[in-house]
Amino acid sequence: MDAACPRPAARPPAPALAAAAVVAALTLGPLAAVAVVAGGAGAPGPADWAALRFTILQAALSAGLSVALAVPLARALARRRFPGRRALITLLGAPFLLPTVVAALGILAVFGRRGLVNEGLAALGLPAVQIYGLQGVVVAHVFLNLPLATRLLLLGWLAIPAERFRLAAALGFRPADIARHLERPVLRAVLPGAAATVFLICLSSFTVALILGGGPRATTLELAIYQAFRFDFDLPRAAALALAQLGLCAAALAAAARVALPAAFGPGLDRVAGWQAADSPGARAGDAAVIALGAAFLLAPLGAVVAAGLPRLAGLPPEVWRAAARSLVVALAAAGLTVTLALALAVGAARGAGHLALAGALPLAVSPLVLGTGLFLLVFPLADPSGWALPATALVNALMALPFAVRALEPAARAAEADFGRLADSLGMTGRARLRLLTLPRLARPLAFAAGLSAALSAGDLGVVTLFAGTGGATLPLEVFRLMGAYRMTDAAAAALLLLALSLALFWALDRGGRGRAAA
Amino acid sequence: MLRLEGVRIVQGEFALAADLAVARGARVAVIGPSGAGKSTLLAAVAGFVPLAAGRVTWEGRDLAPLAPGARPVSILFQDNNLFPHLTVAENVGLGLRPDLRLSRAERARIEAALARVGLGGMGARRPGALSGGEQGRAALARVLLRARPLLLLDEPFAALGPALKADMLALVEAIVAEAGTTLLMVTHDPRDAAAIAPETILVAEGRAEAPRPTGTLLADPPPALRRYLG
Structure with missing residues (x-):
């Protein structure tokens, strides 16, 4: 915030601190594992x-x-x-x-x-x-x-x-x-x-x-x-x-x-935009x-x-449909994690902890491949990696979508704080009430966009899952990849189309929900 | 009694000193050139601006430890006094409960407050569907329900025409009279001060002066005020 309205509480909000710590640990931890294992x-x-x-x-x-x-x-x-x-x-x-x-x-x-x-x-x-x-x-x-x-x-x-x-x-x-x-x-x-x-x-x-x-x-x-x-x-x-x-x-x-x-830019009342x-x-x-x-x-x-x-x-084998169901679960889990982390970081940035929002950009510096390898090295001594294929895929994809989610949320979070922060403060709106009555309604549109983005990216990702998955338990992209590897090109194309439909449907449903809300 | 004791506010190059008292139930205008610090003075009382020195007390109690929402203060800003995504009734209801978990009795009080300011039956609308004057009335309905002993107005009606603004000031006067509320009202128009504020604080040249009777201040303005009034 500028000098004209410093907030009495200059400490960064606890959720933003927690989110930054989680992101840093999940990003830097695997990287350290890669560096240690790699040697010279x-x-x-x-x-x-x-x-x-x-x-x-x-x-x-x-x-x-x-x-x-x-x-x-x-x-x-x-x-x-x-x-x-x-x-x-x-x-x-x-x-x-x-x-x-x-x-x-x-x-x-x-x-x-x-x-x-x-x-x-x-x-x-x-x-x-x-x-x-x-x-x-x-x-x-x-x-x-x-x-x-x-x-x-x-x-x-x-x-x-x-x-x-x-x-x-x-x-x-x-x-x-x-x-x-x-x-x-x-x-x-x-x-x-x-x-x-x-x-x-x-x-x-x-x-x-x-x-x-x-x-x-x-x-x-x-x-x-x-x-x-x-x-x-x-x-x-x-x-x-x-x-x-x-x-x-x-x-x-x-x-x-x-x-x-x-x-x-200052605020405008929520009327429909008109271009003359x-x-x-x-x-x-x-x-x-x-x-x-x-x-x-x-x-x-x-x-x-x-x-x-x-x-x-219509003629796709049942295994492809089961893979699609797994991808749907992974996508929704990733979207929930992305939006929670991004919201905490964006609101923290709007309340003066801008340096914490940089944590949201941290995953950009780490490729999914490197992150997945590091996670594999961390999981491998403790458990069978194939059992962690879906959680690891959801986790890495949630992190990969985080930079875009923070980028989409931060301007709206700053605007909500600049335009209505003092009003909310003067009315004693804090904690959950502030989240429910100020933050979520003002951020509905970018939140929905971020959720849709994360879900669709996660559903379509082929990368981490190839490192973790055993012979079964494939996600839909991995199933496409396997069909291609088996030269079943027609099945692969049809499974790819199903994957495309799943990704688009996830994005459409989530993003549209937010736009309807923002227009209200 | 509102007291500002040895208060000093510093924001970069800008500095404002205030050492004054406002009696309980008084209606006081705050007047002075733009940029002199009228809004900053109100923001300091409301808890949005840290004090470099001194203290602000209400009935002898130091306000420093209180967050803005916990202070005995209602404040209306120049704009953004209503959340555009909430209905008028919800905006008013925030004056009763900041989490809007309202009982049936509280909903009835909201409807009564809306009727009191002339917005009966308009609670379901959103602020975007109201005129400027109606938005001001909705904000005043919330002030009614908050029922804090101190009301700070930072020119919330500045964008209204003279007749509408006069209506608003009359409504403000009636509301503060009912509850014995102490009023601090920023204005750049000496006629507003003369209309409803028996006393006036002059903010100029880095100082907020103690309140003086509005009539004598305007009849024989000190040099700083004379330059502003022209």
Whole structure:
């Protein structure tokens, strides 16, 4: 808080302290285990440096492109009402929530050797485009992260009170004035955070690099860790690469913490947002084109997966359905844990313990693969890891979703505290009453978003579970992976479609619940 | 009796000193140039601003250990006096129970308070559906139910037109008269002070002066007030 309203209680709230401690223990503990078990590794070779360079290059290109394309798309979506807008915004959650294996398959179906794009080029007598390598990795990352960037910007845009736009209309603002006085402050507040988020996600890219990259010219650090672990079982080298990855992410996080500034917008009463500006035919046509292009880029790979899997869906074996039920349980457990931790950290940050909220970003510095390995090493001496497959998967996925959850909650928590903190204090609203009557209602929208995100990510994750699971007890993504390994490609496509449906349904149900509440 | 004894508030470059007493049941305006610290003075009494020195007492009791909600104080801010996500009745009910676990009798009291301020039957609406004047009335209904001996108004009616504001001040006057409430009211308009506040505290040049009769203060303003009034 600023100097104008220091709170009498300067101590950080106990729930925030507890949440930060839990996150730190669950993140740093496994890491320490990896470091201890790994021991000493040799000096890095040329392949390791190449992996480091490629990791940074592809992440920077992916983040820059994702955010640059998200600005016009978010603005068009924020100021246009059209049939299907609601569905499109829900679908914006899809590619990011899409299990990465399925996303990579979708990209291949569109841009691959026999994909839609190359078939079109061949029909026109043009040379084919090559998807494998840097370009493939970046295209897949933009496909996966453009929707996230757009949603982050859209949340910022919708946080501008309708009163401001009415005032702008009353003052005769032209589009340039609106951009300067209303939109640019929001972009300044949200863009750096969005770009940094995408960059950090892409730094830890594994599945995309595995499928669309690979080889000495297109291997990320994560992929190198996996190869050292799986192919050579060279744990010291894997640990050294993991430390390089950790240092890289920590440096990027430190830079991101510098640029992210909160917006200084006041509250608006909860009326429906109204847009009177930017109604020229040119602006309308531009927005329509942006929305159409964005929708096509995001829907084509999904459509390709649906087309391949749909005919077989009804004939899936019962084991696939049992795996789906396990994934549902894991997803709901992860969502509950993420939202509880994120709420404690965001409210703590809003009440002056901003440094504790950094704990929420801690998991960004640790890849799921490294975290899962560390957890495995911790569990292994004490119990049969296969019995811990589902809890470990839920735990790691809850942690992985936490940075996004905190990022979504913190601005709303700060706004609720800045706008209504004194009123609540003056009325003696503390503890549970304050949570129930002030915090939860004001944060309903981002809370629902965070819960949906965590559930869907968790349902679709393939990573930790492969380290823990025995022969049975597979989650749905692992079942897809096993079907692929058994060359039952039709079943795999259909199971992938079921997985996609499960992830989207989880996100849709949770996110929509919050939006209905926020509109009330 | 509200006493500010050797109070000093420091916020960066800004500093305000206050050494004054306000009699129980008094109605006192707080007037002075913008940025002089009128709101800060009220915030200090309400418990939102730490004191660098001195103490604030009510009926001889030091308020320092009390959190804002535990002080014998109701305060209305310039804006955000109602939670937009709660109904009008719920907002008013917070004056009875901050956790809103209300009994049937308490609900009846809320309805009566709403009727008293002219909002009978409007409890189910949300603040966004009320006019500015109605929002002010809802906030005053909550003040009624909180029934604290000290009412601090930090210009909650500043955005209202003259006629509506006069209505609000009349309602405030009636409410404080009923319960013998002590009123401290920030205003930038000397006519508000003259209308309902027999005494006035001048806040200027880093000091909050002791209350003086409003009539004589306005008839023969000291230099700082004269510069402000123009």
